[in-house]
Amino acid sequence: xxxxxxxxxxxxxxxxxxxETKTNYVxxxxxxxxxxxxxxxxxxxxxxxxxxPFCGAAGKVLDELLNSIEIxxxxxxxxxxxxxxxxxxxxxxxxxxxxxxxxxxRQIEIIKPKIICSLGNHATSxxxxxxxxxxxxxGISKLHGQVFEVSTLFGKIKIIPLYHPAxxxxxxxxxxxxxxxxxxxxxx
Ligand code: URA
Ligand code: SF4
Numbered sequence: 001x002x003x004x005x006x007x008x009x010x011x012x013x014x015x016x017x018x019x020e021t022k023t024n025y026v027x028x029x030x031x032x033x034x035x036x037x038x039x040x041x042x043x044x045x046x047x048x049x050x051x052x053p054f055c056g057a058a059g060k061v062l063d064e065l066l067n068s069i070e071i072x073x074x075x076x077x078x079x080x081x082x083x084x085x086x087x088x089x090x091x092x093x094x095x096x097x098x099x100x101x102x103x104x105x106r107q108i109e110i111i112k113p114k115i116i117c118s119l120g121n122h123a124t125s126x127x128x129x130x131x132x133x134x135x136x137x138x139g140i141s142k143l144h145g146q147v148f149e150v151s152t153l154f155g156k157i158k159i160i161p162l163y164h165p166a167x168x169x170x171x172x173x174x175x176x177x178x179x180x181x182x183x184x185x186x187x188x
Contacts, residue, residue, distance in 0.1 A: 003032050006106055010083050016099040018084035024051035028079030028107060036071070036185070037113035038062070039104065041122040041164065042082035044089055053078045054165070061165035061175065068179050069186035077111050079104065081126055092122060101126060112154040115188060120164030127159055140164075145181035147188070160185060 010027045013019060026043040029052060038054075046056030054062045066073055082092050082100050104126075108116070118124040121140045128137045131150040136143075143161040150159060160181075168175040 001106065001110060003107070003110055006103065006110065010103055013083070013100075013103075016084075016096045018082065018086060018096060018100075021087050022084035023048045025083050026051055026053050026080060026085070027083055027103075028053055028077060030073070030077035031075055032077070032111060034075060034077035034111055035114045036076040036117065037108065037111055037115070038076055038078045038117045038119060039123045039127060040078070040080040040119045042080050042089075042092055043085040044166075045085070047080075048085035053080055057169045058164070058166040061168045061178070064175075065165065065178055065182045069182050071186070077107070077113065079107055081123055097122075097126065105130070109154070113157065115158045115160060115185065117160045117162050117185065119162055120166075123164075124161040127161075131159060133159065144177070145184055147184065158188060160188075 007027045011025050026047045040054060043053065044056055044058065047053055063073060081097055081104055083103060086092055116127060118127040124140055124143060125137060128134060133148055133150065136148060140161055140163055144163050146161065148159040149156055162181050163174055163178055165178065168178055
């Protein structure tokens with residue numbers, strides 16, 4: 001199984017009703033050998049229009065953050081829990097996460113990242129449960145910037161929860177907090 005095969009599969013997915021309201025599937029993009037994988041929540045308006053993850057306002061913030069630690073967007077892999085946009089950017093429903101997350105699981109298995117950054121509460125909750133960190137799960141305001149080491153079938157990896165870059169589009173202080181947290185990523 002490779003990323004191209006997986007992508008083809010997603011591009012015809014009808015496993016949940018979101019395929020009917022989306023414009024484009026947003027599978028993910030970046031380096032298939034990435035050491036760092038960034039996981040967001042779901043496509044927003046711009047992502048839905050273009051089929052590319054984090055290409056709108058939140059994406060601009062993400063680019064600025066990667067820039068601030070001199071990591072190119074092309075070096076990392078960026079995706080979301082849901083591959084289709086929930087109408088009006090509402091929160092993902094548990095049944096949608098259940099239907100869609102096997103794609104994310106397979107992306108993780110193929111890429112085998114050394115570091116996973118979960119962006120925001122939804123992604124952090126999914127990643128923590130997936131990697132057996134249930135007892136450590138808390139809100140993102142408490143977890144952001146902390147490093148959690150877990151064992152996987154492909155070795156030990158680090159999980160770093162971060163604020164969702166979208167928060168910095170409406171709260172300027174958050175950009176500084178995010179920049180500080182990205183320094184942790186740089187050090188690793
Ligand atoms: N927010 C997300 O969670 N993902 C995107 O791709 C864009 C905005
Ligand atoms: Fe399939 Fe995921 Fe889109 Fe639902 S959100 S239709 S599971 S790709």
